Amino acid sequence: MDTCSRGGAGNRASAASGFIADYGTHSLRRIKASIIYKATENLRAVQILLGHAKIESTVRYLGVDVEDALEL
Numbered sequence: 667m668d669t670c671s672r673g674g675a676g677n678r679a680s681a682a683s684g685f686i687a688d689y690g691t692h693s694l695r696r697i698k699a700s701i702i703y704k705a706t707e708n709l710r711a712v713q714i715l716l717g718h719a720k721i722e723s724t725v726r727y728l729g730v731d732v733e734d735a736l737e738l
Contacts, residue, residue, distance in 0.1 A: 696727070703728055 689697075695716075703712045713724040725732050 699724075700728060703730070 699712050699716055702715065703709065706712075709721060709724060712728065713721055716724060716727065718724045718727070722732070
């Protein structure tokens with residue numbers, strides 16, 4: 667199943683459940699990553715969860731300051 671098919675299936679499931687929102691699968695991925703990072707402050711765990719090869723990608727993805735993130 668390609669990315670577009672998964673997104674469409676998720677959107678249809680959301681509509682069927684009565685949960686209508688402007689969130690796609692990528693938005694939900696970002697939200698989940700942000701929630702986990704805020705709860706754990708474990709940047710490495712979020713990096714692994716997202717499948718990022720570089721920690722810098724995860725920092726940019728989360729929108730946090732590099733120095734602040736690496737101090738934790």
